[in-house]
Amino acid sequence: MSLKNKILKNYKHKNKWAKRTKNLSWRLYEHDIPEYPFIVDIYDIFNREEGTSRYAVIWNRFKKIDHEKGIESKIEELKDALHDLEISDKFQIFKSRKIREDKEQYKKTNNTKKKFLTQDSDRLSLVNLYDYLDTGLFLDHRPLRDHLQKISTGKSVLNLFSYTCMISVACAKGGASRVDSVDLSQTYLQWGEENFEVNELMGDYNFINSDVLEFLENTNNLYELIILDPPTFSNSKKTETILDIQKDHSEYIDLCMRCLRDGGELIFSNNLRSFKLDQSIQEKYQVQEITGKTIPEDFRDKNIHSVYHITR
Numbered sequence: 001m002s003l004k005n006k007i008l009k010n011y012k013h014k015n016k017w018a019k020r021t022k023n024l025s026w027r028l029y030e031h032d033i034p035e036y037p038f039i040v041d042i043y044d045i046f047n048r049e050e051g052t053s054r055y056a057v058i059w060n061r062f063k064k065i066d067h068e069k070g071i072e073s074k075i076e077e078l079k080d081a082l083h084d085l086e087i088s089d090k091f092q093i094f095k096s097r098k099i100r101e102d103k104e105q106y107k108k109t110n111n112t113k114k115k116f117l118t119q120d121s122d123r124l125s126l127v128n129l130y131d132y133l134d135t136g137l138f139l140d141h142r143p144l145r146d147h148l149q150k151i152s153t154g155k156s157v158l159n160l161f162s163y164t165c166m167i168s169v170a171c172a173k174g175g176a177s178r179v180d181s182v183d184l185s186q187t188y189l190q191w192g193e194e195n196f197e198v199n200e201l202m203g204d205y206n207f208i209n210s211d212v213l214e215f216l217e218n219t220n221n222l223y224e225l226i227i228l229d230p231p232t233f234s235n236s237k238k239t240e241t242i243l244d245i246q247k248d249h250s251e252y253i254d255l256c257m258r259c260l261r262d263g264g265e266l267i268f269s270n271n272l273r274s275f276k277l278d279q280s281i282q283e284k285y286q287v288q289e290i291t292g293k294t295i296p297e298d299f300r301d302k303n304i305h306s307v308y309h310i311t312r
Contacts, residue, residue: 001033002077003033003036003074003077003078003081004077004080004081004084006029006032006033007028007029007040007078007081007082007084007085008081008084008085010028010029010032011028011085014026014027014028014298017297017298018042018298021121022119022121022122023119023120023121023142023298024043024044024045024118024119024120025041025042025043025044025118025119025120025125025127025137025139026041026042026139026296026298027039027040027041027042027139027296027298027299028040028041028042028056028298030299030300030301031061031300031301032300035074036074036077036078037060037061037062038058038059038060038061038078039058039059039061040056040057040058040059040078040082041056041057041058041135041139042054042055042056043055043056043057043116043118043127043129043135044118044119045116045117045118045127046116046117046118046119047116047117053091054085054086054087054091055087055091055092055093055116055129056082056085056087056091056092056093057093057095057129057135058078058092058093058094058095059095059096060075060094060095060096075094079092093129093130095109095133109130109131109132109133110130110131110132111131112128112130112131113128113131114128114129114130114131115127115128115136115191115194116128116129117198118137120137120142120145120166121142121145121146121149122173123145123149123166123169123170123173123199124195124198124199125137125164125166125169125195125198126164126191126194126195126198136163136164136166136191137164137166138163138166139296139298139299140295140296140299140304140305141166141167141229141269141294141305142296143293143294143295143296144167144267144269144294144307145166145167145169145170146170147293147294148167148170148171148174148225148227148267149170149171149173149174150174151174151225152170152171152172152174152175152176152225153174153175153176154175154176154177155171155176155177155223155224155225156176156177156178156180156221156222156223156224156225156261157171157176157178157179157180157223157224157225157226157227158180158182158221158223158225158226158227158256158259159171159179159180159181159182159226159227159229160182160212160215160216160226160227160228160229160230160256161182161183161212161228161229161230161231162181162182162183162188162189162192162207163183163188163192163229164188164191164192164195165181165183165188165189165191165192165193165195165196165207166192166195167227167229168181168192168196168205169192169195169196169199169201171225171227172196172199172201172203172205173199173201176225177203177204178203178204178205178206179203179204179205179206180206180208180221180223181205181206181207181208182208182210182212182215183208183209183210183212184209184210184211184212184236185209186209189207189208189209190207192207193207211241212230212252213241213243213251213252213255214241216252216255216256216258216259217255219259221259222259222260222261222264223259223260223261223264224260224261224263224264224265225264225265225266225267226256226259226260226264226265226266226267227266227267227269228252228253228256228266228267228268228269229267229268229269229270230243230245230249230252230270231243231245231271232244232245232270232271232272233245245270245272245275246272246274246275246276249268249270249277249278249281250278250280250281253266253268253281253285253310254284256268257284257285257310257312260312262312263311264311265309265310265311266309266310266311267307267308267309267310268307268308268310269294269305269306269307269308270305270306271304271305271306272306273303275306277289277306277308281310285310285311285312286310286311286312287308287309287310288308288309288310289306289307289308289309290307290308290309291305291306291307291308293307294307
């Protein structure tokens with residue numbers, strides 16, 4: 001099957017699904033044909049002046065050697081397929097997601113500072129399609145956000161490594177009595193506050209600029225629901241803490257469990273493909289892997305993340 005035919009076939013099915021489920025941000029194509037290693041995500045954007053515009057965010061997964069094998073022609077094929085979906089070059093945004101060398105963290109790639117409004121199930125989300133490798137909305141966590149929204153009613157919630165706080169938004173929309181969002185980046189916390197504003201959420205919602213490890217070691221607060229979704233690796237200049245999730249996850253989980261009220265629950269997620277849960281965690285706590293329930297229908301990659309439900 002040609003790339004164009006595959007794109008059009010995927011679109012016919014997934015566009016109907018997206019409308020039915022009220023998802024305006026979804027995955028169209030994901031390495032479906034090995035010779036075309038792209039990821040294509042669709043973002044329908046609200047604009048008061050222009051109405052709704054459809055963008056395609058494309059991650060190029062070609063390796064260096066592929067540049068000698070006609071990569072340019074394959075990119076043109078993809079562009080042509082997207083033109084058939086009435087997505088012009090202006091609304092096609094190409095990014096390169098490279099394998100990190102020497103554990104170098106992803107850096108800002110542009111400085112437009114433009115945020116666009118899209119929809120994630122029944123939640124609104126501000127995304128930045130140009131300035132970072134990621135857009136501010138992790139599409140793979142949509143089912144997890146839906147689940148957390150359903151179980152957070154009346155609960156005190158702690159969201160660690162909160163990023164742009166869309167998990168916090170889900171918990172707040174679900175009726176959480178309190179939501180504390182903790183992240184080392186003030187930029188992302190401000191973004192999170194803006195996400196709360198566009199969803200017209202008001203309540204006991206707190207945005208805490210802190211190193212997560214330091215927060216867990218020093219807080220006396222207790223919560224009924226904690227979400228721990230750390231990066232695979234972090235070595236920010238803002239803190240002396242270096243995070244390697246495979247090596248360090250048991251310490252973070254133990255600290256989270258100390259902050260749980262009796263009967264509370266921890267949701268632990270990570271994106272390390274080779275991740276193995278430490279045996280000591282399984283021995284000390286009640287652990288249920290729920291990964292299968294949290295993979296989006298529009299994703300081909302069933303190993304995009306791992307999610308665990310942990311209680312005492």
